[in-house]
Amino acid sequence: MAWSWPLVRLFGSEVRVHATFLLLLAFVALSGWQAGGAAAAAANVLFVLALFACVVAHEFGHALMARRYGIATPDITLLPIGGLARLERMPEAPAREIAVALAGPAVSFGLWLVLALLAGTLTDPGLPDGGSFVADLAAINLMLAVFNLLPAFPMDGGRVLRAALSARWGPAKATAVAARAGQAMAVLFVVVGLAGGQVLLALIGVFIWIAAASEQGEARLRGALAGLTARDAMITAFEPLAPEDTLQAAAAALIRTTQHEFPVLDPAARPVGFLTRQALFRAMAEGERTAHVAELMTRDIPAVPLTRPLPEVMALLGADGAPAVAVCDRAGRMIGYVTIETLGELTMLRGRESDLA
Numbered sequence: 001m002a003w004s005w006p007l008v009r010l011f012g013s014e015v016r017v018h019a020t021f022l023l024l025l026a027f028v029a030l031s032g033w034q035a036g037g038a039a040a041a042a043a044n045v046l047f048v049l050a051l052f053a054c055v056v057a058h059e060f061g062h063a064l065m066a067r068r069y070g071i072a073t074p075d076i077t078l079l080p081i082g083g084l085a086r087l088e089r090m091p092e093a094p095a096r097e098i099a100v101a102l103a104g105p106a107v108s109f110g111l112w113l114v115l116a117l118l119a120g121t122l123t124d125p126g127l128p129d130g131g132s133f134v135a136d137l138a139a140i141n142l143m144l145a146v147f148n149l150l151p152a153f154p155m156d157g158g159r160v161l162r163a164a165l166s167a168r169w170g171p172a173k174a175t176a177v178a179a180r181a182g183q184a185m186a187v188l189f190v191v192v193g194l195a196g197g198q199v200l201l202a203l204i205g206v207f208i209w210i211a212a213a214s215e216q217g218e219a220r221l222r223g224a225l226a227g228l229t230a231r232d233a234m235i236t237a238f239e240p241l242a243p244e245d246t247l248q249a250a251a252a253a254l255i256r257t258t259q260h261e262f263p264v265l266d267p268a269a270r271p272v273g274f275l276t277r278q279a280l281f282r283a284m285a286e287g288e289r290t291a292h293v294a295e296l297m298t299r300d301i302p303a304v305p306l307t308r309p310l311p312e313v314m315a316l317l318g319a320d321g322a323p324a325v326a327v328c329d330r331a332g333r334m335i336g337y338v339t340i341e342t343l344g345e346l347t348m349l350r351g352r353e354s355d356l357a
Contacts, residue, residue, distance in 0.1 A: 014075040024080040059085040061107035094163040101159035108145035153182035154211035175219035182212030224347045225310035234336030243294035269333040271326040273297035
């Protein structure tokens with residue numbers, strides 16, 4: 001995710017922090033300082049960090065359950081509104097999707113149980129009131145678990161709803177229903193928040209609306225790409241660069257081609273990276289004409305065979321901002337590549353063919 005930085009790698013997933021989360025820490029520190037000085041500021045920051053440790057545990061519930069089904073979680077990003085675990089793909093079987101969705105709230109319920117026992121509030125959870133650090137943390141974990149079970153996207157309950165409906169209606173219609181439920185809930189949150197002066201609730205409603213719409217859009221795209229493979233969307237006519245080429249040579253290649261990105265290949269035609277047009281423009285503007293391509297290329301580009309399903313290729317394109325996915329033969333030689341633009345163009349063409357038919 002843009003504007004996020006890695007913190008630590010745990011259980012095969014990179015935990016990242018978004019810039020807006022740092023703004024949240026600054027805000028709660030300032031609020032505490034104004035209310036009670038340095039001690040209050042430190043207490044506020046400590047509580048937020050403890051809360052987001054619980055959020056990370058919630059997201060790892062999803063990640064570790066997904067791993068049981070062979071699905072990787074490249075990263076988990078901390079945002080002011082919670083955490084976001086980015087799964088490589090969602091399970092195709094409804095029962096498995098339900099298990100992955102419920103694993104997060106199960107962790108939050110478990111944390112509430114342990115913390116409530118420590119605080120002595122198991123039979124009277126109440127709401128956070130600033131009285132007890134542990135009791136407040138327990139109450140928020142319970143609220144997090146219950147909130148995430150609401151049957152609407154992007155909450156975990158929405159994924160359970162989608163999985164349950166997909167067995168009868170198919171994934172496309174099920175996703176649309178869960179997304180509309182999420183948007184209806186978003187409108188309710190915004191109205192109640194604005195009417196009651198609860199700005200945070202209104203902001204949460206806006207986030208839910210955007211996330212539900214995004215989920216529905218991605219589901220439509222995955223549906224349009226279903227049944228297709230990397231062979232169907234790859235660019236095969238391209239001009240590669242070598243790691244030792246200068247940026248001046250890359251600029252000349254940019255002028256004589258229409259490429260937005262250039263595969264960087266080793267002498268055996270294996271991909272070692274991609275040089276994007278944006279990186280080239282930025283370096284040339286800074287006068288680095290004699291620098292080498294290897295210094296500015298994006299490394300660790302994912303590579304797939306011709307038969308890799310396109311929905312999986314789409315998921316790889318979202319990993320760490322990869323500009324392209326290389327398509328290679330059995331010897332590892334690059335024979336083409338796929339970008340998010342080619343996927344979009346293919347989707348548009350298939351939609352146009354359906355309209356003409």
